[in-house]
Amino acid sequence: MFDLAHVSKRHGSTVALDGIDLHVARGCTTALIGPSGAGKSTVLRMLVGLDWPDRGEVRFDGEPLQRQRLPEHRRRIGYVIQEGGLFPHLSAADNAALLARTLGWPRERIDARLAELAVLCRLPPDALKRYPAELSGGQRQRVGLVRALMLDPPVLLLDEPLGALDPVIRHELQAQMRELFAALRKTVVMVTHDVAEAAYLADTLVLLRSGRIVQQGSARELHDMPAEPFVREFLHAQRSLEECL
Numbered sequence: 001m002f003d004l005a006h007v008s009k010r011h012g013s014t015v016a017l018d019g020i021d022l023h024v025a026r027g028c029t030t031a032l033i034g035p036s037g038a039g040k041s042t043v044l045r046m047l048v049g050l051d052w053p054d055r056g057e058v059r060f061d062g063e064p065l066q067r068q069r070l071p072e073h074r075r076r077i078g079y080v081i082q083e084g085g086l087f088p089h090l091s092a093a094d095n096a097a098l099l100a101r102t103l104g105w106p107r108e109r110i111d112a113r114l115a116e117l118a119v120l121c122r123l124p125p126d127a128l129k130r131y132p133a134e135l136s137g138g139q140r141q142r143v144g145l146v147r148a149l150m151l152d153p154p155v156l157l158l159d160e161p162l163g164a165l166d167p168v169i170r171h172e173l174q175a176q177m178r179e180l181f182a183a184l185r186k187t188v189v190m191v192t193h194d195v196a197e198a199a200y201l202a203d204t205l206v207l208l209r210s211g212r213i214v215q216q217g218s219a220r221e222l223h224d225m226p227a228e229p230f231v232r233e234f235l236h237a238q239r240s241l242e243e244c245l
């Protein structure tokens with residue numbers, strides 16, 4: 001669904017992406033993993049058209065992204081950032097309905113879609129009436145998902161969607177997201193710092209380091225056939241409770 005061909009991006013003297021080639025398959029979940037500053041969020045921002053390559057090309061459905069067609073492109077993408085990225089002065093429902101209202105959806109259609117998505121994302125109906133500050137982190141994240149799914153886009157891009165949550169809620173939301181991705185068959189690209197979360201949710205893992213792709217494959221492939229010592233090092237960098245006892 002997406003192709004990045006020889007994509008490079010610099011911010012001043014910092015190389016964010018260094019000539020990467022990446023194919024994102026339709027209907028699959030891809031997780032971008034790697035150390036801080038590796039370029040993961042930059043890849044997501046390129047897919048949504050918030051960042052633009054200095055060199056190379058981003059293609060969606062075989063067509064190069066064009067600046068003048070970005071509004072149309074963005075309507076095909078649900079983009080969720082940490083804590084949902086909600087406007088604090090709008091209720092959860094108003095946050096979620098913003099784009100649909102701009103597109104002139106009638107009120108009944110918006111209300112029906114919100115009710116349907118609240119069930120799908122397991123959000124209590126009264127939570128939609130509250131402001132973001134009156135919701136828990138997990139609920140804000142669910143509202144972010146509702147907002148991203150509002151127009152039923154074929155693509156979901158998630159930047160550290162569960163990063164700020166406590167382990168119990170995170171565990172619960174991981175399971176619900178996996179269910180949701182399987183049911184909706186969206187093309188999902190997510191950034192996570194958690195290798196186990198990536199392995200649990202994604203069909204394909206893409207390990208980045210210093211703006212380059214070190215290895216792309218299933219969790220099993222990265223685990224059993226690491227392309228270089230760094231892959232093993234990264235996969236095993238998270239301490240398990242057992243080794244601390």
Ligand SMILES: Nc1ncnc2c1ncn2[C@@H]1O[C@H](COP(=O)(O)OP(=O)(O)OP(=O)(O)O)[C@@H](O)[C@H]1O
Pocket residue numbers: 011012014015016034035036037038039040041042043
């Ligand atoms: N707007 C910007 N201005 C300057 N440098 C930037 C900007 N955006 C990103 N960078 C730099 O580009 C590199 C890649 O950043 P990016 O946010 O893609 O990394 P990341 O892998 O998502 O990191 P993290 O896991 O810490 O979020 C980093 O060195 C970062 O400091």
